[in-house]
Amino acid sequence: MEYKDYYKIMGLSRNATASDIKTAYRKLARKYHPDVSKEANAEAKFKEVGEAYEVLKDEQKRAAYDQLGANWQAGQDFRAPPGWDYANHAGAGAGRARAESDAGFGSASDFFESLFGGGLGGRHRREQSMPGEDLHGKIQITLEDAFNGVVRQMQIPITEYDQNGRPNTTTKTLNVKIPKGVKAGQQIRLSGQGGTGIGSGKKGDLYLEIDIAKHPLFEVMDKDIICHLPVTPWEAALGATVTVPTLAGKVELKIPASSQTGQKLRLKGRGMPGTTPGDQYAILKIVIEQPTTENAKALYEKMAQEMPFNPREKMGAYQ
């Protein structure tokens, strides 16, 4: 197993005081708390910090940990020293360590268990019967999948507890049916797919939060779809019928004469599906053809002569 540098994890030196440790823990717990953190691996970091604090806040555990010496590197292959017995080392009163972390997330690392035995929290061994934990995860789908609905296969880690309350993790493949019209941030509940209960306790549930990947053409605003539609100056000026992509395929859109950049045109019912489906909005963006030939330049010059206008008129006084 890997050696864990609890001081490094908490950003502390080996001679940190108890109050340094407490402050560092509180700061890091806020930073990595899975309910507020947007850091990658927040949950894993939070567990790691909780475990480090569990050891460093406890004088006896810290002394035992310090006894291993300062020459170990994080990640180095580690075996507890021969004759290591924390229970005796800590004195008869301490007995077998059962960590009671302030942070209640999950189980301790192998490293922690090899040194101090038991696990974090330890609630699984205390009660005869209790329901399984609810599990939470995220599932990323494409916008097309959100529009059409999809069945996705997922690998879910399943932690089961043996008679001694020791966790044993395996993976399980689940087919997750995602109905059409889901929105980012919505939760899907898979009943009974969470953690295994203890004794007669029921299985927990699995909650998956929907995340929709960025799409190159479309943006989603609640139920509506927005796309930016490039048009030529003459299509905008004279009006035209153009082909617009939607999630359900191409449709024809009539651009009225005298349209402008930024104008929103609505394609009713072409947004995300639902009892009342959303709409798609095409936001016009006038783009010009670069004049590369003499003829093209002459045409632009003619337009300048024929249609002199000042688009910056309203800027007036500020110019």
Next chain:
Amino acid sequence: MREIKRIIFSDVVVGETIQLTITEFHDKYDVEEALFFEMLEYGLFEPRKIETETIYLDLDALRRIQSALRLQRDLGVNLPGAALVLDLMKELDELRRELATLQK
């Protein structure tokens, strides 16, 4: 409010409902009855509707209740603090989403 005896969660995505008594809810999610009503009073979650003995919630309310419990346990945040954190997180998520759209 204390006459509420049942919670009905609706999973709008799948179109299912989950019905629990307040006691079952307590056993399953470790939320004391009094705490649940306190959370409701603080507006920590918004019920879809309340009938005489039944409160209707969506799954987002369950997520907020569970987050509040963890914030309380792990960071020592009290209920009004947790409600504030959750509201600010929601606003932050919306802003992040909007920013991502604008940055495209």
